[in-house]
Amino acid sequence: MEMQTKKEANATVVAISGRMDAVTAPEYEKCINALVTEGESSFVIDFTSLDYISSAGLRALLATAKKLKVSSGQIHFACLTGTVKEVFDISGFASIFKMHDSVSAALVAIG
Amino acid sequence: MHRDTLSCIASVEKLEEVISFIEDCADHSKLDMKRKMGLLIAAEEAFVNVCSYAYPDGLGEVLVSCAFSNTEFEVEVADFGREFDVLSIPEPDTESDIMDRQIGGLGVHFIRKLSDEASYRREHGQNILKMKINLAFNSDII
Numbered sequence: 001m002e003m004q005t006k007k008e009a010n011a012t013v014v015a016i017s018g019r020m021d022a023v024t025a026p027e028y029e030k031c032i033n034a035l036v037t038e039g040e041s042s043f044v045i046d047f048t049s050l051d052y053i054s055s056a057g058l059r060a061l062l063a064t065a066k067k068l069k070v071s072s073g074q075i076h077f078a079c080l081t082g083t084v085k086e087v088f089d090i091s092g093f094a095s096i097f098k099m100h101d102s103v104s105a106a107l108v109a110i111g
Numbered sequence: 112m113h114r115d116t117l118s119c120i121a122s123v124e125k126l127e128e129v130i131s132f133i134e135d136c137a138d139h140s141k142l143d144m145k146r147k148m149g150l151l152i153a154a155e156e157a158f159v160n161v162c163s164y165a166y167p168d169g170l171g172e173v174l175v176s177c178a179f180s181n182t183e184f185e186v187e188v189a190d191f192g193r194e195f196d197v198l199s200i201p202e203p204d205t206e207s208d209i210m211d212r213q214i215g216g217l218g219v220h221f222i223r224k225l226s227d228e229a230s231y232r233r234e235h236g237q238n239i240l241k242m243k244i245n246l247a248f249n250s251d252i253i
Contacts, residue, residue, distance in 0.1 A: 021130075022123050022159045052148055054155045055217040065209055083148035090224045091217055092205030 011042035017049035020057035041073035136177035149225035156218035165192030
């Protein structure tokens with residue numbers, strides 16, 4: 001799994017690629033936690049190039065989202081497709097996160 | 112049915128090796144990309160469960176085997192731990208909101224949902240979980 005971050009005017013966009021599994025998911029949490037420590041509170045996660053996510057990945061997404069909610073931050077998800085979208089649907093995760101078809105739509109929603 | 116088996120220690124450090132093994136086998140079958148990804152996720156959940164719970168007193172062995180024919184592809188994950196049917200775990204919470212949402216049971220949910228048939232048997236002192244994909248349902252078949 002690889003992550004690329006890009007600072008936009010109102011949020012940091014984190015693009016994840018590859019596989020988010022039981023081994024790699026903690027890296028995602030570490031990355032978001034580090035950005036929060038630096039003062040960021042608004043995130044867009046870009047799933048365009050993520051091929052695979054298991055329950056360990058969902059656990060990491062949920063943990064960071066809970067933390068951000070407590071600190072009045074926000075996190076939006078963009079561009080879920082294929083198997084990753086299916087995993088969100090069957091776990092009911094699609095209904096608890098703010099989901100968008102594009103990164104730009106997510107940035108608009110953050111405002 | 113052609114069958115290949117990988118034996119390794121029950122440790123998440125071996126996850127990549129296990130997934131690559133299954134992916135190699137799948138690439139020799141008619142499994143399409145989307146269903147292959149789903150099956151790999153189901154297999155990860157089964158393997159990680161074994162790593163987490165099968166050997167509370169230390170390390171043990173896991174056997175992962177793949178077999179396929181023209182009509183089906185199956186993965187079996189076997190451990191030598193105490194008798195335990197992972198499919199007996201109840202369905203998870205998939206409805207509560209973000210702050211109340213629990214992740215427990217989601218792995219087993221994926222095993223059930225991302226395979227066409229999941230079954231458990233106890234045989235020769237092993238817990239064996241079989242996940243089967245029916246290749247007749249392949250999305251690339253018109």
